[in-house]
Amino acid sequence: MTESILELHGVTKLFPGVVALDNVDFSLRRGEVHALVGENGAGKSTLMKVLTGMNHPDRGSIIVDGMPYAGLTIQSAKRLGISMIYQELNNIRMLTIWENIFLGREIVKGGLLDRKAMIAEADRLLSEFDLAISSTQKMAEVTVAYQQLVEIVKAASTNVRILIMDEPTAPLSIDEVEMLYQLVRKLKNAGVSVIYISHRLEEIFEIADRITVFRDGKYIATHLVAETNEDMLIREMVGRELGNYYPPRVVMPLGPNLLEAKKLTTIKIHEASLRLRQGEILGIGGLIGSGRTELLRAIFGADRIVSGEVLLDSKRVEISTPYDGIGHGLALIPEDRKQHGLLLRMSVRDNVIFASLKKFLRGFLLSPDRMKQAVGNAIVRLGIKTPGPGQLVKLLSGGNQQKVVLAKWMETNAKIFLFDEPTRGIDVGARHEIYELMNTLKKSGKGIIMVSSDMQELIGMSDRILVMKDGRVAGELGDASITQENIMRLASA
Numbered sequence: 001m002t003e004s005i006l007e008l009h010g011v012t013k014l015f016p017g018v019v020a021l022d023n024v025d026f027s028l029r030r031g032e033v034h035a036l037v038g039e040n041g042a043g044k045s046t047l048m049k050v051l052t053g054m055n056h057p058d059r060g061s062i063i064v065d066g067m068p069y070a071g072l073t074i075q076s077a078k079r080l081g082i083s084m085i086y087q088e089l090n091n092i093r094m095l096t097i098w099e100n101i102f103l104g105r106e107i108v109k110g111g112l113l114d115r116k117a118m119i120a121e122a123d124r125l126l127s128e129f130d131l132a133i134s135s136t137q138k139m140a141e142v143t144v145a146y147q148q149l150v151e152i153v154k155a156a157s158t159n160v161r162i163l164i165m166d167e168p169t170a171p172l173s174i175d176e177v178e179m180l181y182q183l184v185r186k187l188k189n190a191g192v193s194v195i196y197i198s199h200r201l202e203e204i205f206e207i208a209d210r211i212t213v214f215r216d217g218k219y220i221a222t223h224l225v226a227e228t229n230e231d232m233l234i235r236e237m238v239g240r241e242l243g244n245y246y247p248p249r250v251v252m253p254l255g256p257n258l259l260e261a262k263k264l265t266t267i268k269i270h271e272a273s274l275r276l277r278q279g280e281i282l283g284i285g286g287l288i289g290s291g292r293t294e295l296l297r298a299i300f301g302a303d304r305i306v307s308g309e310v311l312l313d314s315k316r317v318e319i320s321t322p323y324d325g326i327g328h329g330l331a332l333i334p335e336d337r338k339q340h341g342l343l344l345r346m347s348v349r350d351n352v353i354f355a356s357l358k359k360f361l362r363g364f365l366l367s368p369d370r371m372k373q374a375v376g377n378a379i380v381r382l383g384i385k386t387p388g389p390g391q392l393v394k395l396l397s398g399g400n401q402q403k404v405v406l407a408k409w410m411e412t413n414a415k416i417f418l419f420d421e422p423t424r425g426i427d428v429g430a431r432h433e434i435y436e437l438m439n440t441l442k443k444s445g446k447g448i449i450m451v452s453s454d455m456q457e458l459i460g461m462s463d464r465i466l467v468m469k470d471g472r473v474a475g476e477l478g479d480a481s482i483t484q485e486n487i488m489r490l491a492s493a
C-alpha cells in the first residue's frame with residue numbers, strides 16, 4: 001500500500017439547512033494528481049475550504065503525515081504545506097511578477113529589501129517552469145493564463161506539498177491548458193500532491209491518477225483512472241443513467257433573419273458581420289481573446305459601437321446600452337455570471353424573476369402563484385441545489401449560482417439569446433437540461449448565438465459556426481464542414 005500524506009475520516013460540515021459534507025472520507029498519496037468530481041453543490045469546494053482552514057468541520061478528523069487534527073486553521077494549513085489556487089485570482093495586478101511572488105515573504109539583506117536577489121530568484125523559478133515571461137513585467141501586462149501560472153509557480157516556490165486547484169482551466173484556451181498540464185506534471189514529479197477539481201471529464205482523464213466522486217455531500221467512490229470511464233463516473237455523480245449527452249439536433253425550417261450585424265466595429269472587434277435566423281443556433285468559436293465575448297457585448301449594447309450597424313427583423317436599430325438591448329428582445333447570458341449576472345445579496349427567487357417581472361403581472365399586481373411556479377420549475381429543471389427559493393444566492397455553490405442566471409434569462413420573453421460559455425462550471429446533469437432548454441427555445445422560433453470553447457458542445461449544438469480570430473470573423477462553417485480540425489484551423493491560422 002502506498003502511504004497517504006493526507007487522510008480525511010468522517011468529515012461533516014453543516015450550514016443552515018444544508019449538509020455540505022456528510023461523513024466524508026478521502027485520501028491523498030504523495031506525488032499523485034487526485035481529481036475530485038461531482039455535481040454542482042456536491043461539496044467539493046467546501047472540502048477544500050476545510051483543508052485550507054477556511055471552514056472548520058463539525059465532525060471528523062484530518063490526518064496529515066499521520067498526525068490527526070480536528071480542524072485546521074489558515075496558519076496551520078499553510079505550515080503543513082497546503083496551498084490553494086483560487087478561481088478569483090488574488091494577485092495584485094499593479095505589482096510586478098517578482099513582487100507578487102515574494103509578497104509577504106520578502107528577501108531582506110541588512111534591513112533592506114534585496115530587490116536583486118528576489119528578481120534573480122523569480123526569474124530562475126519562471127524558467128524552471130518554462131514560462132517565457134520576465135519577472136519585472138507587471139502582472140497586468142501578462143494574460144490571465146500567465147497570471148494563473150505565476151500563482152502556481154508562487155505556490156510551488158513555498159513549501160507546498162498539497163496543491164489544490166478548483167476549476168483551473170476555466171479561463172484558459174486550448175494551448176494554455178497544455179501549459180498548465182505541464183506545470184502540474186512538473187509539480188507531481190517533484191513529489192507535490194495535487195487535488196484537481198473540474199467538470200470537464202476529458203481533462204481529468206488527461207491529467208489525473210485517481211478520481212474521487214462526491215454526490216450530495218457524500219463520498220461515493222475512488223477509482224484509478226485506468227479502471228474507470230466517463231459513463232461510469234457520470235452514473236456515480238448523477239446517481240442515475242444519463243442517456244445521450246447531446247440531445248438530437250433539432251433542425252427547424254429556417255425562418256426569416258432575426259438579427260443581422262453588418263461590419264460591426266468596436267475597440268475590440270473589426271468589421272464583424274453575421275446573421276441569425278429564426279429557429280437557429282449560431283455557434284461562435286475561436287481562441288480566448290479572439291473577440292467572441294466582445295461581439296456579443298457589441299450586439300447587446302454593452303460596448304460602444306464605433307461603426308457598422310445592427311438590424312432586427314431587417315430593420316436598422318440603435319442599441320447603445322444594455323437597456324436598449326433588452327428593450328429590443330435581446331438577452332445576454334454572460335460568461336462571468338457571478339460579476340455580471342447576479343444580485344448576490346438577493347434570494348434565488350428574486351434573481352430568477354427579476355428580469356421578467358412584467359410577465360407575472362396580473363392587472364397591476366404581481367401574481368405570487370405564477371412567480372412561485374416559475375421559480376419552482378427552474379429549481380427542478382436545472383437541479384439548482386438550494387434549501388429553498390428564499391436562500392441568498394451568495395450562499396449557493398459556484399455552479400448553482402450559474403444555474404440561477406441561466407434560469408433568470410430563460411424566464412424572459414426575449415427573442416434572441418446570446419449565450420457566452422453557457423455550461424462553464426455546470427455539472428453534467430444540468431448541462432443536458434440546458435441543451436434541452438436551448439432546443440425548446442429554438443422550436444418556439446427564437447434565435448440563439450452561443451460562444452463556446454467546448455469543442456464538443458459547439459459541434460454538438462450549432463447549426464452553423466462562425467470562427468473568430470484577432471477580433472475578426474475568420475470564416476463560417478456549416479453542415480459537413482463543421483469539424484474540430486476546421487474550427488482549429490480558422491481559429492489559429
Ligand SMILES: Nc1ncnc2c1ncn2[C@@H]1O[C@H](COP(=O)(O)OP(=O)(O)OP(=O)(O)O)[C@@H](O)[C@H]1O
Binds near residue numbers: 019043045425
Ligand atoms: N456559507 C454557506 N452557507 C450556506 N450554504 C453553503 C455555504 N457554503 C456552501 N454552502 C452549500 O453547501 C453545498 C456544497 O457547496 P460547495 O460549494 O462545496 O459545492 P461544489 O461541489 O463546490 O459545487 P460547484 O461545482 O457548483 O462549485 C451547496 O449546497 C452550497 O449551497
Ligand SMILES: [Mg+2]
Binds near residue numbers: 044045166397398399
Ligand atoms: Mg465549487
